[in-house]
């Protein structure tokens with residue numbers, strides 16, 4: 304397996320020059336989901352032409368899978384809501400290790416971002432008097448989640464992509480970045496390959512914005528497609544010298560589809576939180592509405608970590624279905640209401656022979672989101688490595704120990720705009736030239752990739768990724784403890800050793816080759832997850848240690864990870880305090896009253 308550590312000094316002169324395409328741009332945006340698109344729009348608005356690159360077809364990024372909504376304190380139905388309460392809810396459910404600046408910027412800017420999306424044509428659901436409608440979502444004090452049925456992410460990305468098209472922002476699809484170009488001091492572009500032709504590409508740019516998603520697809524059960532959220536964003540940043548933060552915090556969405564019932568291809572796929580926001584009830588195999596035991600006040604609309612743990616406990620204690628899930632039932636609501644508010648859930652289950660207006664769905668928790676990621680300054684997106692910025696799920700900070708549903712789409716547009724604006728201010732060279740040493744670094748990467756493609760061992764990367772998924776699910780899953788985390792690390796070492804025996808048939812357009820690159824991203828991030836979870840000797844939000852079940856005030860700290868010549872280095876850092884106005888909202892103690900739904 305290729306070495307992930309590389310500096311200018313270690314570049315060997317090679318006789319065999321590998322042909323490649325060179326693309327030189329003022330700003331390279333890696334990732335074509337909502338965060339990348341919104342950053343690119345801000346850049347173009349400021350007169351800077353970025354290039355946006357993505358691994359999929361144009362307009363088909365993971366954003367399309369965020370279903371139930373996007374948060375903004377508009378107060379359409381609950382006029383008491385305002386941005387300070389949104390910030391307070393986000394901090395409270397993030398268990399106060401969020402970056403307060405990140406939270407406040409997101410909450411404060413969201414009402415404008417929603418109005419702007421509406422102006423750009425996003426077809427938000429409206430109230431009878433024409434306001435943007437808002438639904439309940441878990442652990443939020445007021446109805447704050449704006450939505451387009453249960454296709455909110457898709458509608459939002461369509462809107463952003465159409466806007467980017469109107470502005471003639473160049474996109475390039477089906478490119479995989481394998482490494483950032485860096486001389487050890489600053490980032491100068493990215494290297495990768497065209498997934499359709501297999502041709503290598505050197506992107507030369509003095510400003511690279513990473514918007515490449517998170518890491519939750521490393522887990523065996525997850526809610527992403529197989530080429531999404533496989534840790535490329537954080538791993539690329541780590542490899543270029545940036546720090547990661549809070550990597551041990553992985554969100555398990557309570558309601559993923561149960562493969563044993565619906566077919567393995569559906570296993571873990573998201574059943575939107577909007578089902579619970581619209582009144583969906585969770586029932587175990589004994590017919591009990593079990594959230595009454597775990598959270599009598601907030602019921603199914605408690606935070607995702609609480610609901611996911613409750614479902615896992617019901618299943619573990621033998622009250623799950625034969626297929627290993629529990630039931631989620633919305634059939635008590637009117638048929639028309641269900642088809643209006645949850646059209647995509649209705650259609651998907653209908654296609655599988657299940658009429659959700661009549662019968663329940665079977666669900667179980669699924670890895671859904673990475674609260675952890677690149678450690679950035681939120682007003683600028685700066686990572687601490689000159690020339691490298693990051694935004695969206697690739698970064699840590701807004702969500703702390705547990706994310707509120709609807710806050711990830713919010714972060715993409717609120718922070719994406721700010722990052723794009725900042726980068727636009729510092730851009731100087733529209734298309735910088737490639738130096739000899741940069742060319743040599745690129746050659747080294749292309750040689751390493753060509754060697755990787757020619758690996759003729761016995762094991763495929765797909766098998767190793769599946770084994771890695773089992774290790775993480777088993778040892779760094781919903782419940783963790785020291786012995787199991789240590790076992791996970793030992794198993795990860797053994798898996799790493801097996802990467803020496805990879806089998807790829809030389810074809811750089813094959814999925815095998817892409818999986819092998821994914822594996823190189825996954826390994827350091829999986830190690831950081833396991834080691835961070837071991838280091839954090841407390842329970843907080845989505846990180847639940849059965850051997851340390853309480854939250855420990857002394858652990859109100861972030862774990863920051865860097866890659867050093869000796870391996871990953873983990874340190875802790877204290878958390879800043881919120882502003883006085885947000886602290887006031889925290890102290891007021893707003894809370895969702897579930898019974899409003901009934």
Ligand code: MEZ
Pocket residue numbers: 369370371372373573574575576577707708709710711712
């Ligand atoms: O923010 C999310 O994760 C989201 C909107 C998911 C969902 O359940 O619909």
